[in-house]
Amino acid sequence: MATKCSHMTQIKPVKPSAEGCEECLKMGDTWVHLRECLFCGHVGCCDSSKNKHATKHFRATHHAIMRSIEPGEDWRWCFVDEMMV
16 A cells, blocks of 8 residues: 555546536435545545445546545545545
8 A cells, every 4th residue: 555645646626516426316316425536526425325436436437536525524535545635
């Protein structure tokens, strides 16, 4: 495991793609918590949600860093380096 994330320079100013999990909204499904991709703004549901769309977005796009967009939370996660950034 890396000791420092090498993907921080790839973060871009983004706007959330939806007001909820983009895929769950299209499916008429629900989610637990929301995550936003810091490369493109895609909003997906967390791994505690049954559909795990944020992780699926990473696997499909290789966009490494996401952040929580839950009220009161201020953290980021790098999927590649498996660490908080």
